[in-house]
Amino acid sequence: MDRRNFLKLLGISSGTALISSCGVDKANEKIIPYVIPPEEDIFVGNPAYFTTTCTECPANCGMQVTANEKVYHDVRNIFPTKLEGIAGHPVNDGALCMRGQASLFRLYHPDRIKRPMMRDGDGNFRVTTWKEAYAKIIVELAAATGEGKRNMYFSGRTTGTMSGLTDDFCKEMSVERLPEFEVFSHANLKKANDIVFNRPEIPHYRIENADFLLTVGADVVETFMNPVASANHIQKAKDKNNLSWYHIEPAVSLTGVQASKRFAIKLHSEVYLLAFLLQSLSQQNSLKKSLPARISRLIPDYSITVIAERTGLSEENLRLLLSRFANAKTPLIIAGGVSTAQENGLETAVFAALLQWATGMTDNTVDFDHAENYGSVGSMLDVRKLEDSLKNKQVGVLFISRTDPVTYLPEAEQFVELMKNTRLRVALSDFMTSTVQECDIVLPLSHSLEAWGDAAPRKGIRNVIQPAIEPQYDTRSEGDILLQIMAQKSGAASAQFYNDYLIDKWHSLYGEGETVGMLERGYREEPVPSLPAILSGDGTEAFLKNAGFVVESSDKPVLVITPSIRAYDGRSKVLPLMSEIPDPLTTITYGEWISVSDKTAKKMGWKDRDEVAVELNGVSLKFPVKVQHLLPENIYMVQRDLIYPQATPVDSRSGEESWYVKDISVNATGNHIPMPIMSGSMHEDNRGLLPPEEEEHPYEHKEEHPVGRMYAPHEHDNYRWGMAIDMDSCIGCSACVAACYVENNLAITGKKAHLNGREMSWIRLEPWVKDDETINYDLMLCQQCDDAPCEPVCPVYATYHSKEGLNTQVYNRCVGTRYCSNNCPYKVRRFNWFDFRLPEPWDKMYNPEVSVRTRGIMEKCTFCIQRIRHAKDKAKDENRLVQDGEITTACAQTCPTNAITFGNLMDKNSRVSKLAHSNRAYRALEELGTEPAVHYLPKKESKEEA
Amino acid sequence: MKSIEYNEQLERDVLAALSKPSPWYWVALVVCALLFVTGLSLWLYQILKGMGVSGLNNPVGWGTYITDFVFWVGIAHSGTLISAILFLFRAKFRNAFNRSAEAMTVFAVMTAGLFPLIHLGRTWFFYWLFPYPNQRGLWVNFKSPLVWDVFAVSTYFTISLIFWYTGLVPDIAIVRRYATGFRKKIYSIFSLGWTGSLRQWWHYNRLYVFLAAFATPLVISVHSVVSWDFAMSIIPGWHTTIFAPYFVAGAIFSGTGMVITLVVPMRKIFRLEKLITINHFEKIAQTLLFTSLIVTYSYIVEFGLAFYGHHQFEAAHFTYRLLGDYQVLYWIMLFGNSLLPLTLFVRKLRRSIVYLFIVSIFVNIGMWLERFVIIVTSLAKDFDPYAWGLYKPSVVEIGITLGSFGMFFMFFLIFVKVLPVLSVTEIKEEAAHE
Amino acid sequence: MNEQFVFGEKHEFLQKLKDLVKGGISPKKINVFTPYPVHEVEEILKVPTSPLRFFTLLGALSGLFFGAWFTAWTSLDWPLIGGGKPIVSVPAFVIVTFELTILFGGVISFLGFLILSKLPSPKRIGTPVEHGNQFVIEIQSEGK
């Protein structure tokens, strides 16, 4: 059933129904009308909007799809062209991360599996029909049960109705449903909460309520749980309770750099710090709940000097932390990531949990009632179990859905061999992953933008997944597949559609009216029973009794395998945009690298791009070096998606896999590897991109006493569009960059071009190292200068200054002298060196409101002028001026911390003018007299914090 | 010797050059033509593929092409200098060089004029750079130094051509007298039916003076405009007031170098030793030395401005130019433009043709590098360190550059075979005075 | 029937010319052909300065005014702001105006020369008059 009738059935005035009318086709020769006429209230030029859920990572952000009507290869259809967060959504409140922004590249990926396939006699895949595939599966299942073998359903994280359906399916078909496989299973956290509270869950951290946040290793704004939400809530807390946020980590992460204070801690010594905090706080009895003696005596108790020596934190820093905890009304500690995925990880997590209980966080900032939905996610232990049963040839049919163990497990070859011990391997997947390669039947999955469904990221939230486009290939949703298999087994003439199944479920759960509301909103918040987190004395005691506290003695080099903000655990690597956008910390785009401490590099005389051979686990891997400031000596970092999985110790108690490879040796090979490092230099040298460091009046606003000028400034009539960027809010997540790429049809130029310095980003994050201690960012985009140096040099008026203060570029007037780019002090103009057109079918995602530039044309940020144009058009209809907040640019829209404010500088009451005239504001390279329209608010110095 | 015989002899000597070319001439011509054609096809390739086939990138939007442009315009200048300015100053040694110098000017400007088109991202719209009435009702932006270039260069080409041709008319009339058959017809046409009558000489002399008077400020303005392409920007290393005089001097310097490079072999091949004497060369060598000193002075002043001015970006830039990624080129340039020419203070060296020839080659290289260094280093590292990047010419760029040399020398080779390489009339006049 | 005197040497030729003028033959009737410009001739025959200079002046002035007008007019025809500079930025336009002055001046002077000296003359192109390196004095006979 197509979505329109479906929605009709739901009685929704289909503001989101498939629209149809006449538009402009690419070929521009034919005009293709619809066969069936359009809905009356919908017409071209107005895109359709759908609410759905992002499935790029387990966070499940609420997503609003902008679908534009286009004729593609003589077929009129609507195509999703932009993804944005749903404003007010409990998870992401309007924002989306870079991966979410880019997931259209997955929807239109040319390498998607396009039709069901089955392995034939001589082991090659051949296209098959669904019926045939199902039949085979049913036969094999029966046969396997006959042989007394167990069939298993092994999938990635599954929530909401799908989870229930999977259970039904497994019951129906006598299949065991295994704990789900996630690389970031947070097993130690779950285990710790199990020990301390008898709740094997990951609580929902209510950062927005905190006034002091201590993140221990948890990269909360990159990959930990829900980065977008965390970033968003950190900002809320900053505004609400003037939050101060400290970060402790053994390595260095973007999160650490963004925290108001960052402490580098010795390897595996987090546990001592937490123990120290517990003990000291209880001694100065500033704990809200005092720990039972039987527990507290089991907690290591050392003098501050010992702790300082163990952790490498100075005593005053330790005291600072203590006082922070003591004085905070609603503190919050989040342990995770690099600090829990290690030998002391479980202990660290347990102490964190104890601290959360003792300081009363569990009553406000640590929320178990809305626990993150990780219950059904297993750990490495479960994988081991699976491997055993495979070893013992107990498995008949093995379903592998939406997960790729062969890629993510260190023992890949072994696992592949073991998989062969099954009768039949069925893969449900959208890509030909290395796991799928090893299967017999491949059932192609629809992208979540082509399918119905729902998701429950955490208790109390139900997200809707609804299609924005019909399946482009012969693919089906997992729900449909399971239902159809069941139906075919029971010999039913036709299977129930998964969307019907959903409706029934929803109706039974929420009733009809509520269901409609949920579909329109895109999510539903449901009340959950409130159970306070109660300390389990016995469990904790038992654990602490035989807890071992490793002390990291060896000073041998250690490799940390960190998550990647761009690729998560590696799954988002297929999105070309994720390689095109620089890694925020290193500004590297394509290819792999190893991050080396600047101190180590100095000692060894290594420079960026020097190749080193890393000896680990008996193999030797080669990486080019990237010198990383703030990284402690002897610690090396490689992102998970850039190195094939390493065998690291697995905690037998929790099944958490350590992220550390110890006793590695690193030696230069003497080669140099060309590596696209986008940043020409990380040193700003007070050039005026960061706020000037003046002694008195630190951030005095320059506008009041302007630089001398020859001519009077030209006048603007109603609007002067401007922007204010708060670098104190900005957390460097690069979501804005991704949003800009998608909104403005920016080109993906590839590695070769990047090596030649030919990236096309209109907006970029620039990291600046200050005296090797801090890394500050600025966000560079066209400054829309009032006295723009680029304008007067254009011989053909291709670029000029609009009355609304925009520094515009008329693409089809440009002859390509590149003079404007030369003359731009901010170097934000981009030249089309070739015809960088996206290959089919990626070109489906082009935004029809923005032209696709061809070779030889200079292009640049226009403050999303197409959005301005629409707003003005609307305003004109209602014959008024554009209101403040009516327009926002793509970058500002997706910012999780609302660091970017766009608006009209002529309107003295607009938010942007207020910020622009605040005495914190400064402008980049102001002394050049370019009169930029972009105003920056600098990062607050941590000394103000302390 | 009676002057009439002397003149007959003179004519024979000069026109000997127009006699049947030797095989070596053909070899040279073919080589140049091949280079030229290669250059053209590479350009076509670039148009079809996009500017990406060059080594240019972000931030370095200009490189070899603009360097070539400035270089060739520079070459052109000394042509005008020698013929026009020296004419106004009644410098006698001029007539040994002026014809080939003027020819050089014309060909160099033709070559130079191509490069602004070559460097365009969308060459096929080059005509948008000219103000012509169009249905769009759009004109060009007269505030843009590139438009100034369009006017300066096209004016320069026209005037130089007229100047050159005017000087040629009486000489073509002489060739006409010697030529036979088809060639005679052609020469008759181009001599416009010159008779040498009183009336003709009367207006001719005036015209020549006026053209010379126009050409002189023109030269200055043209290269000033070229320099303003850079000086009008805000890029450290470009944005400086001394650029105009500095570039003009540089242009004359490089051009003089090129004149020597061209005339030395020409003189040898066509046995013009008794017409182009060592004294002539000494004079031109002095010009070379003089301009070299001016250029060197500018180099020093540049650094002075940057460091004494205590301007952060300028200082950073000039340190980079001196010790940065391109320092080798900079040092070669200094050697060729500033150090080597100093040796010309020595009279002996000044009067050694071979030595002069070598120096002139170094000057050519040095001056090309000067423009390259100025353009590339300034762009490679300007205000925003994040956007810093390096540039190196691609095969296509090098090919097109060689092609431009091919084109220039091809034209010159053709010229020496079809037109008198010395201004016969003027030498006669000169002789009559003595 | 014209009377012709041909000389191989400049001084003989000049001498003869002086004699002729002394002899009362009006300079208007005398025409001379020389292999290269001989300035003494003009003195002897009291030839005024060439009117070519008026062409030059006219050309230069027209270039000047056209340039000044054209740059300003085109800019005002569709006023577009660039870099905060005024629509008519005189300093920039002066340069173009200057170039145009020279261009027009030069071209029109050349045309002037062609017109004044009656070049190109098809007749002469067809049948060139050659005097070689000789100096020729031609006196138009009476009645013409």
Added chain:
Amino acid sequence: MKRRVAPVVITAYFLLFALFVLLMGYFWNENQKTPVQPINFSHQIHVSKVGLQCTFCHTTVEKSRFAGIPSVQKCMSCHKSVKTESPEIQKLTKYWNEKKPVPWRRVYSFTIQNYVYFTHKRHIKAGLECSNCHGEVKVMPHIERVRKLEMGWCISCHRAKNAPTDCWTCHK
């Protein structure tokens, strides 16, 4: 003899070539003006004879950037019964039965479609008549392009009606 032939031949050749080019140009232009439509649809009949309003078929002209082309269903709503015997209508019926859209040839298109933002809505709201740009469609048996849609033409009108002439009003 030869000497006489050669120039004649050459001139003749170039003349022919020029003529050829001119003819090509003419035909191309004509073809652009009135492309051959898959169905011989006559605006004259529908507007003058039947008396339909423009907006009857081009429904979104007042509210959208695009005027809108009637869906096949819309055509069929009348032609189920009207003129069913005519061969042209039978073509239409064929499309309808096959549920295929009619591949109409575009008559008005910007040469640089990709770079131009044009909205019908604004122009209608500004009180322009369809005929101001599209000519007297009601007398056109074959729809014909009466304007080249060149920038200069747009601008002349924008200036006359002092509509905005900022480049980014229409460029994108």
